[in-house]
Amino acid sequence: MLISGFEEIAKAAAPGGAAVVLFSGGLDSSYLLARLREHEHLRVYALCVDLGGGDDLDAARRTAALLGAEPVVADHTETFAAEFVAPAIPAQAVYLGLHPVSSSLSRPLLARVAVGLAERVGATLLLHTANRSQNSLRRLNTAIAALGYEGHYGSPYAADAVSREDKQRALRDAGFPEFTARTQSGDANLWCREFESGLLEDPEWFPVPDALYAWTSDRPPAQPEDLTLDFTGGLPVALDGAPLPPHAMIAELNVRAGRYGLGRYAGLEHIDGGEKVLEVREMPAACLLLYAYRQLEAATVPAETMREKLAMEQLWTREALEGRWFGPSRLAADAFIRAVARAVTGRVTVRLSGAGPQAVSIRADEPLYIRDRDAWERATATGLTR
Numbered sequence: 001m002l003i004s005g006f007e008e009i010a011k012a013a014a015p016g017g018a019a020v021v022l023f024s025g026g027l028d029s030s031y032l033l034a035r036l037r038e039h040e041h042l043r044v045y046a047l048c049v050d051l052g053g054g055d056d057l058d059a060a061r062r063t064a065a066l067l068g069a070e071p072v073v074a075d076h077t078e079t080f081a082a083e084f085v086a087p088a089i090p091a092q093a094v095y096l097g098l099h100p101v102s103s104s105l106s107r108p109l110l111a112r113v114a115v116g117l118a119e120r121v122g123a124t125l126l127l128h129t130a131n132r133s134q135n136s137l138r139r140l141n142t143a144i145a146a147l148g149y150e151g152h153y154g155s156p157y158a159a160d161a162v163s164r165e166d167k168q169r170a171l172r173d174a175g176f177p178e179f180t181a182r183t184q185s186g187d188a189n190l191w192c193r194e195f196e197s198g199l200l201e202d203p204e205w206f207p208v209p210d211a212l213y214a215w216t217s218d219r220p221p222a223q224p225e226d227l228t229l230d231f232t233g234g235l236p237v238a239l240d241g242a243p244l245p246p247h248a249m250i251a252e253l254n255v256r257a258g259r260y261g262l263g264r265y266a267g268l269e270h271i272d273g274g275e276k277v278l279e280v281r282e283m284p285a286a287c288l289l290l291y292a293y294r295q296l297e298a299a300t301v302p303a304e305t306m307r308e309k310l311a312m313e314q315l316w317t318r319e320a321l322e323g324r325w326f327g328p329s330r331l332a333a334d335a336f337i338r339a340v341a342r343a344v345t346g347r348v349t350v351r352l353s354g355a356g357p358q359a360v361s362i363r364a365d366e367p368l369y370i371r372d373r374d375a376w377e378r379a380t381a382t383g384l385t386r
Helices: 006-013 027-036 057-066 077-088 103-121 136-146 164-173 177-181 246-258 284-300 303-321 328-341 373-380
Strands: 017-022 042-050 070-075 125-127 152-154 185-189 192-196 225-232 235-239 264-270 276-282 346-352 358-364
Touching: 006 027, 006 125, 006 152, 017 027, 017 103, 027 042, 027 057, 027 164, 042 057, 042 103, 057 070, 070 103, 077 103, 077 246, 077 328, 103 125, 103 136, 103 185, 103 303, 136 152, 164 177, 225 284, 235 246, 235 284, 246 284, 284 346, 284 358, 303 328
Parallel strands: 017 042, 017 125, 042 070, 125 152
Antiparallel strands: 185 192, 192 276, 225 235, 225 346, 264 276, 346 358
């Protein structure tokens, strides 16, 4: 049964048993744990999944325990980078040309980890805290269903709109006054930090306080910096000649590209009913890796193949965005993209500056480019005079 409100939780929890809650330590998930204390025969597992976003998981663990839940902390940063972010690079997973996707990549992994825990502890209730103005609602619900979870699952905020003030008041009364100072929501992983609500609700005026940014600077160094990325079969494998696994490379590029202010995005994204909501994010490594990949792809893949791939990129991105990560259409698009990516092997040097990334060298193992046009003209001329 799909859970969409607190009354449905009460019915599902009545027999007791166990529940798994995807828990970030934020306002919404903490309020949910506080409400679940009403069901004294229900064992609650608060699942905190580390995806490399720098969240204070120790604080989340303490909050969960104080709210009567058993905290479960799981670090899946490397899995996230290797299995979910890495395929998004050759897929050029960008939402309608506005910003690279992020939660579309993390939600299927969160669902997989949560379903795995629920099955291990015998939980018949699996809860998250996405609401109707967040695309995570359908992404998580769709992924959980696709993974074959047979219990009750969903978010009480899908139907029950509890105000921010009411949640803060309830948590303050429960002994957590710190939540009253929080004015916006956020989501962070290794690939992205994004912000919404609070100061950033109205698209007609949203000057972003610089204090919200942690990875990117609006005061870039005066001197540009060159860095070199190696790709093998479409995957980034080395930075400045040093081999790095995906999670380590992304972390390093967030620092180096972030110094130059690269990867700040703001834009509207549609939700389930077609309405649009504002999201602000910083993604320096994503900005750089997607740019460098396209440069090398252009050097190694025929133009007609790239044209066909553009359509597959949008299919891949749409299916991920709509929560159908495990569905046949995304998997089919992914197979096409992976086949094309096998040719994308070589090295790209990018110059970082406040003006943005600029490729200064592209070296492909099997290039399609001409290095000396005049020599090529003479070598391929068919006339009598050479």
